[in-house]
Amino acid sequence: MERTADLIEQLSEIRSMMEKSTKILSLSGLAGVSIGVIAIGGILFVQYIHTRIPAEDVQLYVIAAAAVVLVAAIAISVLLSVRMARKKNLPIWNNVAKHMLIELAIPLFSGGVFCIALMIGRLYSMIPAAMLLFYGLALIAASKFTVREIRYLGLTELLLGLLAALVPNQALNFWALGFGLLHILYGVRMYLKYEK
Secondary structure, eight states, X not given: OHHHHHHHHHHHHHHHHHHHHHSBOOOOHHHHHHHHHHHHHHHHHHHHHHTXXXXXXXXXXXXXXXXXXXXXXXXXXXXXXXXXXXXXXXXXXXXXXXXXXXXXXXXXXXXXXXXXXXXXXXXXXXXXXXXXXXXXXXXXXXXXXXOTHHHHHHHHHHHHHHHHHHSGGGHHHHHIIIIIIHHHHHHHHHIIIIIO
């Protein structure tokens, strides 16, 4: 009986070591919550200015707000994930992180170029849908290098992107739901499951 318990413990340790070498385990739940709060703040700002400035100037403010949200979200994600990796004594940068970054970058870069094309074509109502779709695809692609919850978040973002494309007059609401509320829910789940 004791021998069986020892074998189970050894198998558990081997599995843990293999997982640490093939998956990024330092994604911060607090980063997810922070991204969600920043996204909701960005959408509230856009809604506020939308009623107070001339329509021809709104697009510039929306683009500026989106850029601030993007930079803040990336910075907070990196800082909190690095902090968590150090706390758990996990590597911050390795081959797995490099592959995950490449898998994220391809759809995100493509989506960024596509959003610029939509702006040039003045198809503003489709930009939130495109952002959700390409972000969802990026998360799905990167999910093989991290925890399973990232894949589910990606699939949900993809679904919201499709809904935003089908109902463009509600696209900003779908965007707020995807980048705001879903990140907060995802972050809380990750925090409770992996960090607490």
